[in-house]
Amino acid sequence: MAFIPFAQGAQQYLELVSSAVGEANGETCADLLSATHPHTRNKKLQLENAEALCSRFLDSPWDELVAAHLRCCWATAQNDALTCYACQTTVVQIFNRILQTHKEDNWALPVMYVVIADLRTFANEADSVQMSAGRGKPGELLEKAADCIMSCFRVCVSDTRSTLDVSKKWGTLPIVNNLFKIYFKTNKLHLCKPLIRAIESSNIKENFRRSHLVTYKYYVGRKAMFDNDYEKAEEYLSYAFEHCHPSSGRNQRLVLVYLIPIKMMSGCLPSSELLDRHNLQQFTGVAQAVARGNLRLLNDALLEHEAFFIKFGIYLILEKLKIMIYRNLFKKVFLLMRVHQLPLTAFVVSMQMVGEDEMDVDEVQCIVANLIDKNYIRGYISHQHRKLVVSKQNAFPRLPSTDLKMSLT
Structure with a gap:
């Protein structure tokens, strides 16, 4: 993570960005353009209009991109979610133009990862603000953000000229994961199908970073579950659980919320130790009902934890456990x-x-x-x-x- 003392001003910041771009240092550049990096809290970098200043230190279109980022920092300080979303949309659109000019390198992929993730976050917040004000439709800005992010996906997936080590195709899976998060949030699961097809047909699908693969398997497993393809759901969710980092207890719990019902469909019941360790006691009564063949116990368990099961979209799956109880x-x-x-x-x-x-x-x-x-x-x-x-x-x-x-x- 790039170190930027809060005492430093815009000039020092822009010199760091210029140096990172000039040296093709993607990781440092990503930090300097991340909406979650500490530099965004530096009041000297919260600039509403920084175009002229940025043009003194950076070539076009990087100067436009950084100016939009600094305006986003200003809007964040103002708690203006809609302006943050608009600025971050500009950042991603400009970055996509930059990405297209990088014909034989992929050093900027880390930058892409942070700017599209930030766009998704800002779009979600802006949607909430719009709905609270009685404007727009649910998920409207998230869907527009997905269209913007998709433009980056098209550039990466169509990169056939570069050798594998500098190919932009390495960026496809992180983009797909961000799009999955949007499509699941907006209930547009049918839009996941072409993305899954693109990844499954990729010649590098087994060589992506493990963290990206775990996220991908988690969402594909969930989609397979909703498609009633329980065999595929179990395969993908099992991979996600088994390869999830041991310290990521929250992520393990999220995977188990969907993996446990799928496993129970095939008669594999969760141990009480597992449920206690991951704070998933909501499944205790369900598992006991299946083991004992007691339909009344299942109905009682579903009623008691109905809100939890509906929240995660697994209530109807658990009802199908009646066949195991019979x-x-x-x-x-x-x-x-x-x-x-x-x-x-x-x-x-x-x-x-x-x-x-x-x-x-x-x-x-x-x-x-x-x-x-x-x-x-x-x-x-x-x-x-x-x-x-x-x-x-x-x-x-x-x-x-x-x-x-x-x-x-």
């Missing part, structure tokens, strides 16, 4: 009766005992057929005798696991 409940009936021809009425009684008071034989028959289709039960239904005839060997195939272990890798 499987475990029917297995208990099988173990109690110890016969291979089970009357469907026995399942009706067991369902009524756990809260399904309106259940009848026809509905049970549909549930059993679904369980057979999913290979949770091996057997067939004798419609004539209204019985479930189960296999004499492994009638209820063993589920993959009963515990989701904590990974420290």
